[in-house]
Amino acid sequence: MDFRETASRLPLVFAWLSVMVLLLGRFWWPGETSAWASTLRFCLGFFLLAALLRWRQVLFELADRQLLLLMAAFTLWVVASVLWLGGEADILRRGLVLLVFMIAVAFLAGRYPRALMQLLQAAAVLGAFAAVVTLYLKLQKSGFDFRYRAFQLHSSGISGFAEFGNPIISGMHLAFAGLTAFCCLLSSRLWSSRLFWGLLLLPIGGYAFLTFSRSAWLALVVGGLFLLWRFGNRRIWLLSGAAFLLVMAMVLMRFPGMFGIEAARNVTYRDLIWRMVLDAMPGYWLQGHGAGVSMDVMHIPNQTVVNTHSLYLEVLFQYGMTGLLMFLGMFALAIRRLWLCSSPLALLALALLLASSAVMFFELHSFIHSPNLIWLWIWLPMAIALGSRGKCSCSLK
Numbered sequence: 001m002d003f004r005e006t007a008s009r010l011p012l013v014f015a016w017l018s019v020m021v022l023l024l025g026r027f028w029w030p031g032e033t034s035a036w037a038s039t040l041r042f043c044l045g046f047f048l049l050a051a052l053l054r055w056r057q058v059l060f061e062l063a064d065r066q067l068l069l070l071m072a073a074f075t076l077w078v079v080a081s082v083l084w085l086g087g088e089a090d091i092l093r094r095g096l097v098l099l100v101f102m103i104a105v106a107f108l109a110g111r112y113p114r115a116l117m118q119l120l121q122a123a124a125v126l127g128a129f130a131a132v133v134t135l136y137l138k139l140q141k142s143g144f145d146f147r148y149r150a151f152q153l154h155s156s157g158i159s160g161f162a163e164f165g166n167p168i169i170s171g172m173h174l175a176f177a178g179l180t181a182f183c184c185l186l187s188s189r190l191w192s193s194r195l196f197w198g199l200l201l202l203p204i205g206g207y208a209f210l211t212f213s214r215s216a217w218l219a220l221v222v223g224g225l226f227l228l229w230r231f232g233n234r235r236i237w238l239l240s241g242a243a244f245l246l247v248m249a250m251v252l253m254r255f256p257g258m259f260g261i262e263a264a265r266n267v268t269y270r271d272l273i274w275r276m277v278l279d280a281m282p283g284y285w286l287q288g289h290g291a292g293v294s295m296d297v298m299h300i301p302n303q304t305v306v307n308t309h310s311l312y313l314e315v316l317f318q319y320g321m322t323g324l325l326m327f328l329g330m331f332a333l334a335i336r337r338l339w340l341c342s343s344p345l346a347l348l349a350l351a352l353l354l355a356s357s358a359v360m361f362f363e364l365h366s367f368i369h370s371p372n373l374i375w376l377w378i379w380l381p382m383a384i385a386l387g388s389r390g391k392c393s394c395s396l397k
Contacts, residue, residue: 010050011058015104016115018043022101022371022380023123026173027130028161037370044100051103058103061110063389067333071386074326075099078368081291081319088292095368102379106387109345116384117345120180127177128200130162131207148255152212168363171213172373178204179223179351186231187344209251214262215363219377223355230347269300270309270362277313288320292368311360311374314367331357334385341388349381349388356381 021029021040029036051058062068078095081087108116137157152167164170181204185197208216228240252258276298280289289295295317298305308314316324331353338350356364356377366372 008054008057011047011054011104011107012112012115014043014047014050015108016112016119018047018101018104019108019116019119020122022375023119024126026371026376027126032160040101040371041097044097044104047104048100051100051107058107061107061387062103063106063110064333064337064386067330067337067382067386070326070330070333071099071102074323074330077319077323077326078291081288081323085287085290086293087290087318091292091368094370097370098368098375098379101375102383102386105380105383108387109384110387110389113343113345117348120345120348121184124177124180124184124197124204125200127174128181128204130156131174131177131203133158134162134207135203135210146254148258148261149212151210153207153210167211168213168215169373171208171211171216172219172359172363172377174204174208174211175216175219175223175355176352176376178208178220179227179355180348182224183227183231183344183348183351186227186236187347205247215359218362219355219359222358223351226351226354227347267362269303272300273298273305273309274313277308277310277317280317284317284320286320286322288316288318288323291318293318307365309363309365311364311367311378314365318367330382334382337385337388338381343388345384346388349384352377352381353385 018040021036021043025036025039029039075095078087078091082089082092105116134153134156138151138153141157154164154167154170156162162170164173178201181197181200185194185201188194188197205220208220228237232240277295280295294306295308308317312324315327319327335350335353338346338353359377364373364377367374
């Protein structure tokens with residue numbers, strides 16, 4: 001194997017490693033979170049070097065040039081927000097890492113979509129395994145207290161493994177795995193494959209429900225309905241509807257006051273938070289307060305709030321209407337590109353984006369940051385859109 005052939009494979013190797021570290025390392029990594037993020041940056045750094053050596057090869061895979069141009073314009077706006085509007089300087093470093101990550105994913109999605117889909121499948125399998133371990137250890141240790149919202153799953157009980165910190169994060173991680181498994185179930189042709197993915201959905205769904213994360217529930221419903229619509233037929237719709245009604249009946253038999261409790265919780269003071277964020281915008285509507293600038297600590301009944309509890313409002317607060325419109329434009333172009341491609345990978349990415357578009361009204365924060373939920377739910381599918389081209393059709397076996 002000569003030098004040229006070796007160099008041509010390097011972008012693939014390091015792009016694959018980068019996505020592997022992101023998807024699998026969030027469940028467990030030696031040295032935990034800081035080592036995980038450092039390893040991911042290390043892989044992305046080597047991808048950048050390989051991409052510079054083979055820049056024509058990598059540039060060719062950035063198929064959606066409109067999305068690429070708008071991403072470039074938004075990047076310039078972020079730089080301007082830091083240099084001239086008093087934004088946080090560290091955003092430039094984080095933004096560069098994020099930009100390299102998106103190029104790596106776009107390259108992988110464009111040239112090696114099967115390899116990327118296999119990584120997503122591996123992450124779904126690991127998510128199901130984490131759900132089984134968590135549920136088993138929780139039951140073995142103390143049994144389930146089956147009062148509604150008596151507990152909210154966020155840790156497996158094994159040090160360093162599937163420890164997400166809070167139920168919203170754990171719920172969204174398992175919702176990501178759940179949508180991947182559901183996409184594989186619907187797009188598979190073999191009954192053995194459908195049985196496999198269907199069985200994996202059981203612990204994932206149970207875990208996601210027991211986080212009591214309404215953001216995760218919303219993501220699963222929105223993304224799942226879209227996948228059903230695109231992949232399903234009348235028989236699948238009837239079976240899915242019957243399964244959903246059966247599950248809801250079982251849940252309501254055990255928790256008859258579930259809907260009443262959730263209605264009483266309403267938006268859990270988010271309306272107060274959103275009002276305070278908007279009250280801080282006069283004079284900053286066009287340009288925002290600056291990239292990465294944190295809002296003032298807000299005090300609401302029984303808690304202190306340090307983020308907007310809406311990604312749309314965070315982008316507005318930091319980057320103004322200019323940045324928000326650019327972000328929404330990128331979102332719309334990504335949805336359009338994924339809609340035009342009928343592969344399971346593109347449709348899964350579209351389901352993730354549609355689900356996150358709903359969740360972003362009520363949750364998610366740290367727009368440009370170290371690896372986090374935004375990378376999974378927004379930047380990853382948007383990067384897949386950047387690398388997807390034309391109409392294609394393939395099914396998982």
